[in-house]
Amino acid sequence: MANLVNSFSIKARDFAKAGENSLQIQSLLKSIGFEPELIRRISICAYEAEMNAVMHGGDGELLVTVDPKNIVLEVSDDGPGIKDVKLALREGYSTATPEHREMGFGAGMGLPNINKNADSLAIDSSDGRGTRLRIKFKVGDG
Amino acid sequence: MTETSDNTDLVRYVQIDESLCNGCVLCMKACPTKAIRVRKDRVAHIEGVCIDCWECVRVCPMGAIKAITSDTLDLAEKDNIIVSPSTVLYSQFGQDTLPNDVLLGLKRMGFGYIHDQSYTSEIFNLAIELYIKENREKPNAPLPFISPVCPVVVSLITYRFPSLLGHIPPLVTPREIVAREGKGRLAGKHGTKAKDIKVLHITPCPSKMICIKEPVLLEHSYLDVAIGINSIYEELKNNIRDVEDDIVLHHSSGIGLSWGMSGGEISGMELKCLAISGLEETIHYLEKIEMGLLGDIDYIEFRTCTEGCLGGPYTVADKYQAKHNLQKLIHMFGVETRVKYSYVKKLYDRGWFITDKSPGYGKRELPQLTPSEISKGIDRQHSIEEILRLLPRKECGACGCPDCATFAEDVVDGRTSLQSCMFLTLYPDFSKRF
Numbered sequence: 268m269a270n271l272v273n274s275f276s277i278k279a280r281d282f283a284k285a286g287e288n289s290l291q292i293q294s295l296l297k298s299i300g301f302e303p304e305l306i307r308r309i310s311i312c313a314y315e316a317e318m319n320a321v322m323h324g325g326d327g328e329l330l331v332t333v334d335p336k337n338i339v340l341e342v343s344d345d346g347p348g349i350k351d352v353k354l355a356l357r358e359g360y361s362t363a364t365p366e367h368r369e370m371g372f373g374a375g376m377g378l379p380n381i382n383k384n385a386d387s388l389a390i391d392s393s394d395g396r397g398t399r400l401r402i403k404f405k406v407g408d409g
Numbered sequence: 410m411t412e413t414s415d416n417t418d419l420v421r422y423v424q425i426d427e428s429l430c431n432g433c434v435l436c437m438k439a440c441p442t443k444a445i446r447v448r449k450d451r452v453a454h455i456e457g458v459c460i461d462c463w464e465c466v467r468v469c470p471m472g473a474i475k476a477i478t479s480d481t482l483d484l485a486e487k488d489n490i491i492v493s494p495s496t497v498l499y500s501q502f503g504q505d506t507l508p509n510d511v512l513l514g515l516k517r518m519g520f521g522y523i524h525d526q527s528y529t530s531e532i533f534n535l536a537i538e539l540y541i542k543e544n545r546e547k548p549n550a551p552l553p554f555i556s557p558v559c560p561v562v563v564s565l566i567t568y569r570f571p572s573l574l575g576h577i578p579p580l581v582t583p584r585e586i587v588a589r590e591g592k593g594r595l596a597g598k599h600g601t602k603a604k605d606i607k608v609l610h611i612t613p614c615p616s617k618m619i620c621i622k623e624p625v626l627l628e629h630s631y632l633d634v635a636i637g638i639n640s641i642y643e644e645l646k647n648n649i650r651d652v653e654d655d656i657v658l659h660h661s662s663g664i665g666l667s668w669g670m671s672g673g674e675i676s677g678m679e680l681k682c683l684a685i686s687g688l689e690e691t692i693h694y695l696e697k698i699e700m701g702l703l704g705d706i707d708y709i710e711f712r713t714c715t716e717g718c719l720g721g722p723y724t725v726a727d728k729y730q731a732k733h734n735l736q737k738l739i740h741m742f743g744v745e746t747r748v749k750y751s752y753v754k755k756l757y758d759r760g761w762f763i764t765d766k767s768p769g770y771g772k773r774e775l776p777q778l779t780p781s782e783i784s785k786g787i788d789r790q791h792s793i794e795e796i797l798r799l800l801p802r803k804e805c806g807a808c809g810c811p812d813c814a815t816f817a818e819d820v821v822d823g824r825t826s827l828q829s830c831m832f833l834t835l836y837p838d839f840s841k842r843f
Contacts, residue, residue: 269784269787269788269791270787271787271790271791286700289700290696290700293696293699293700295790298786298790298793298818299783299786299787299789299790300778300782300783300786301778301783302777302778303570303571303572303574304572306572306699307572307573307699307701310699310700310701311700311701313700314700314701314702315701333783333787333790334783334787335780335781335783335784335787336780380701384701406778406780406783407777407778407779407780
């Protein structure tokens, strides 16, 4: 089965470039011809995950795998990790710094938003060990 | 995007005069939908989807790109014509010319009925507020809502950001309300059948002409014809006189008048709003919305012309001068609305503002892909990336495509050949150096 794997690098604290990877993923999916609503959900997740890594994480990687049944985003960073995953999934819970908030981030909606828009979300993280997200979307009825 | 040659059924309003085109790449580079290519004959061709944004016309140094304008209305029979000018018209004659003077000038030109659009625009301001307050708290409300007023924005969303179509409220724009109500009222009053009455819109913008013929937000446009401000400017100017006249045709406050400029539509709204103008900025913000950003904003007024409709291609006055004129008028007429909330609420509850068509859906809707089509799409993407790795990424446009990525797509789709890349032909080892 045909599949396509694209990898993008994420640089910690590079707010100027943050979001560009998500834009590239968006245009890649448009170019293949996926339906707009699916692309919208994927873009939201890619952006939130990328921003989380830029803000809290460290350098990392965003991997997108496209096959006829699934689109999977894998986002990994070597940052401090998430202390309490359950808490981090709660809307409004945030560990953003005042600096992040000044830039308009840190509303505590990142992970909840991903959870809401993805078909499945797996979080592999613990204190001091970096974070890996595996965000999966079904294509069509797949 | 793979939707190029399938769109030949669409009417083209922008045309390139091959005898004038010198084959430079400026229009191709400016096109936001990447619809233009310069082929072997060294002449620019529109091959993809045109959204009538006019960027190519603006940048063409040869004056080779023109629009087909609708001029089918017989202006000799002026008695049966309702003229409804864009509020931009009021800004074109200097700061001492009042809106009423401009409207009286149109009357002197012999038109039967003159309808001011600024008052309806002021009504529309309240209608948007009502719609948004009613809908923003609903679960999964598509925030921010996006203004339905600029037709280029609506086309841009339809073709490039279709997932945002649901953000456009299903409201009829002021120019269409003026036409609909004008026809209805006259038919009731004089017994003339509404179909005998034609509504002429005087516009700063060619895309209005197009959305009369192919409305995106309505089943049928209530307007019959649109002409550019520039095409009646001289005659109107000669008919504007500084005389006392007790006929009052203009009724709005500064809020309605401000519609011509960026920020005018949202002025006075009790909502969290933004006004964004210019094509590049519009695309940038639509991308942000598509990534789920700006969800804390209620409403965004987008205008693809810089500074709003004042920057439209059919205006005569310099846009910054016109803005200054308009600001003087707004100051003079004040920013306290002259429209009664209870009146608008009654109209709103009657469905007066709601369109009969959901935006953009219909023939432009994209079908869902089957697994085998997705496989093909993935294979195509592999081939595109393979070619991209060979390319210099100079984005020069000498191949006749707007950028290297589009060139790679065109090669894969068989629309051009790798030999068209000047760098690869002149320096076969070029790609190895990077």
